[in-house]
Amino acid sequence: MDALSRIPQLLVYGIVSGSILSLGGIGVSLTYSILGFSNFAHGDTMALGAYLALALLPVMAQLGLPSGSLGPLSFGWDFVASLLLAAVGTSLAVILLDRLLFARLRDTHRITLMIATVGVALALRNLLQFVWGPQPHYYTTTIQRAILIPxxxxxxxPDQIFIVAAAVLLALLLHLFLRYTKMGKAMRATSDNTALARVTGINTERVILWTWVIGASLAAVAGVLVGLENKFITPELGWQMLLSIFAAVILGGIGNPYGAIVGGLVVGISEEVSTAFISTGYKPAVAFAILILMLLIRPTGLLGRRR
Amino acid sequence: MLVVDRLSKRFGGLKAVQSCSLTVEVGTITGLIGPNGAGKTTLFNLLTGFLKPDSGRVSLDDRDVTGLPPHRVFRTGICRTFQIPKELKGMTVVENLMLVPPKQLGETIWNPFVRPRRVRRQEMEIRDKALGVLEFLELAEVAEQQASQLSGGQKKLLELGRTLMTNPRIVLLDEPGAGVNRTLLKRLAESIRTLQKDLGLTFLLIEHDMDFVMRLCAPIIVMSEGSVLMVGDPDVVQRDPRVLDAYLGGQYVATDD
Amino acid sequence: MSRLTIERVVSGYADMEVLHGIDLCVPEGEIVTIIGPNGAGKSTLMKTIFGLLKPTAGRILFDEEDITGLSPDRVVRRGLAYVPQVENVFPSLTIQENLEMGAFILKGHLRDRLQHIYELFPVLGDRQKARAGKMSGGERQMVAMGRALMLDPRLLMLDEPSAALAPNLTATIFERIAAINEAGVTILIVEQNAKESLKLSDRGCVFAGGLKCFEDSGPALLANEEIGRLYLGG
Incomplete structure (x- = not known):
């Protein structure tokens, strides 16, 4: 098959992986805009979510949730419940991490915080490897038939449609939250000007809490969805995506969650479509190229504002 | 020398600057006044390349500078300050000023290694100049402090200091007086006057402190709703009913002597 | 009664002490203006009162209660409000959202309060959905003051309310400040353009080098020739 005729199919893959990148990117962007540092542990937070869902899956089945496939999807209600509980669990883990580590470093330099996140990233990944081992794990071994649209x-x-739909739904919920709820507005206010938010009476610690909860929940969902798309999970899953996520976030304008969504899609699609022309092995290089190009041409990102 | 010809800029539906034409003559201290929201700062942004105009032309000494990026505009000799100071937070006050002069020897990769002594000498000269500027602005005491620790008013002074580090053709000052102590502002007015007389510098400045503007500037350009309402000397402007109505407000008539 | 009492407060930044032991009393219902050269510590005092900086010595009393070192959101709950000098609005939020943020600590409906602010500043009522970042300097100052008034504070602290305002707006803002004061709010102002402010003030204080060096009634301070020459531009 020649390169051009493969493009529609690659676009589909791109939108699927772009949706996942977007969900991951939102967390990175929010953390940056509210807390002021780049969270290199975000990829491994995704992996943590993926493994929590894996651990919860048999528990859900035991609780009597039906594990039979939902229509054409490859998973059942037990998986959906695990996905949601994994988001809750990941949020709790990240809040604990904030209390134990990041809160103590709140007033230090952002570089200190960034390096702390690198440490957390390593610790998390090795913890996952210690508990579950380096070998791949599977949510389901069902083989799914693709729908053909000639x-x-x-x-x-069908699972891929689920992934995209889940990402769209979550992005929409986030938008409604930021736009219409008091806490959402307070988050935007804090991202605009933290000092002013504090003198306005906004409890910035609570804003930070919400930032972690949203970022971690979306990361967990993204991690599980990666497992669903790839059919397996390893402790390296998040770390491997981190470069693409950062490329997406910077492309969209760091600190802007909407930018992360746009950036995620652009990076996802570019990576997949590039495989029509160059070897699949260069996918990460594509993300890198986008990152460098963007920093050269428009360092504030597509939807970024001047700071 | 600076000619603005029918310059326009709109943001969405809002016409911020519309068909604005004005001239700044060599060696003058031209004042730019007008109500908040009249488009004065937008005009500054258009003149200095921070915004691209929708239509119209800006030229400096007959050279078209319309739409050039900010650093190129700066090199043609148009230098500006900001209403809200944009200091480099992580550097000391004196370093903030030392960065200003363009094309320093030490800015290339090889010069610091190949010609270390010349680089150092130039840096010392620039440093001396910066310290002189700080002395003048009463900032000498805080020269070695981080710029982020300056008070609001001191940051305004540092902004002004940046313009004194180069030899600009024209200096655009965006509200030099806001947040600056009035006694110091009076001294600033004197020094602006000195720079104009002794070095032949040209100034275009936005300011709301009428004592300052009326005493220092001639002519004065009044902007309203994106274009020029009138141009005139202080005494003419001060008595113009349109200006009184739209800008100065009633109370000014009473104190006018 | 004294609304706000500052007792020998020493404060500043990590490696730089700015206030070297300030005493100040703001009586209930009065307007007090602080003047002084740039870097004298006027804004630092406001930040310290509001818990953005922690004093290393001294006490801050609000209505006879010790509020030294409380976090900003707790200070707000006590009934103080603060309008910083620059960057005092949330640019990406609309006017209405800015005002809503002012009442963040309240639960329930804000309609009456918003209405009250829009009556005080009609310009804002006309443009509720406009982003604050797109506003001119004067409108922004009104948004900032409106935001601070959302909680009906007992003490309003204004850092340079007239900086960057056109003369007609300066007059308007000071009229509003007087009206707010009439309604029973005690006001503490830091100003460089102090003539307008001192006219309104019951009391004026001069800061220099991190110390209070002079205090008098507003009009008397305005009439003081030496003060005028040193700090008010003669």
Whole structure:
């Protein structure tokens, strides 16, 4: 098959992986805008979410949740429940981490905090490897048949539609939260000007708490969805995506969650479509190239503002 | 020398600057006044390349500078300050000023290694100049402090200091007086006057302190709703009913002597 | 009664002490203006009162209660409000959202309070959905003051309320300040353009080098020639 005729199919893959990158990127962007540092542990937070869901899966089945497949999807209600509980668990873990570590460093330099996140990243990944081992794990071994849409020349699996739909739903919920709730507005205010937010009476510690909860929840969901798309999870899962996520966040304008969504899609699609022309092995290089290009042309990002 | 010809800029539906034409003559201290929201700062942003105009032309000494990026505009000799100071927070006050002169020897990769002595000598000269400027602005005491620790008013002074580090053709000052102590502001007015007389510098300045503007500037350009309402000397402007109405407000008539 | 009492407060930044033992009393219902050269510690005092900086010595009393070192959101709950000098609005939020943030600590509906602010500053009522970042300097100052008034504070602290305002707006802002004061709010102002402010003030204080060096009634301070020459531009 020639390169051009593969593009529609690659676009589908790109949108799927872009959706996941977007969910991951939102957390990085929010952390940056509210707390002021780049969180290099975000990828491993995704992996933590993926493993928590793995651990919860048998528990859910034991509690009597039906594990039979939901329609054409490869998973059942037990998986959906695990996904949601993994988001809660990851949030709790991240809040604990904030209390134990980041809160103590709150008033130090942002570089100190960034390096602390690198430490957390290493610790988390090794913890996962210690508990579950380096070998891949599977949520399900069901083999799923792709739906063929001959008019467009694409095939898409029901699970992939689920991934995109979940990402769209979460992005929409985030938008409504930021736009219409008091805490959402307070988050935007804090991101605008933390000092002013404090003198206004906004409890910035609570804003920070919400930032972690949203970021961690979306990270956990993203991690589980990666497992669903790849069919397996390893402790390296998040770390491997981190470069693409950062490229997406910077592309969209760091600190802007909407930018992260746009950036995620652009990076995801570029990475996949590039495989029509160059070897799949260069995918990370594509993210890198986008990152460098963006920093050269428009360092504030597509939707970024001047600081 | 600075000619603005029918310059326009809109943000969405809002016409911030519309068909604005004005001239700043060599060697003058031209005042730019007008109500808040009249488009004065937007005009400054258009003149210095921070915004691109929708239409119209800006030229300096017959050279078209419309739409050039800020650093190129700076090199043509148009130098500006900001209403809200933009200091480099992580550097000391004196370092903030030392960064200003363009094309320093030490800025290339090789010079510090190949010609260390010349680089150092130039740096010492620039440092002396910066310290002189700080002395003048009563900031000498805080020269070695981090710029982020300056008080609001001191940051305004540092802004002004940046313009004194180069030899600009024209200096645009965006509200030099806001937040600056009035006694010091009076001294600033004197020094602006000195720079104009002795070095032949040209100034275009936005300011709301009428004592300052009326005493220092001639002519005065009044902007309203994005274009020029009138141009005139202080006494003419002060008595113009349109200006009184839209800008100065009633109370000014009473104190006018 | 004294609304705010500052007792020998020493404060500043990590490696730089700015206030070297300030005493100040703001009586209930009065307007007090602090003047002085740049870097004298006027804004630092406001930040210290509001818990953005921790004093290393001294006490701050609000209505006879010790509020020294309380975090800003607790200070707000006690009934103090503060409008910083620059960057005093949230640029990406609309006017209405800015005002809502002012009442963050309240639960329930804000309609009446918003209405009250829009009556005080009609310009804001006309543009509720506009982003604060797109506003001119004068409108921004009104948003900032409106935000601070959302909680009906007992003490309002204003850092240079007239900086960057056109003369007609300066007059308007000071009219509003007088009206707010009439309504029973005690006001502490830091000003460089102090003539307007001192006219309104019951009391004026001069800061220099991190110490209070002079205090008198507002009009008397305005009439003092030496003060005028040193700090008010003669």
């Amino acid at each position: 008019q467009l020349g694409i095939r898409i699996k």
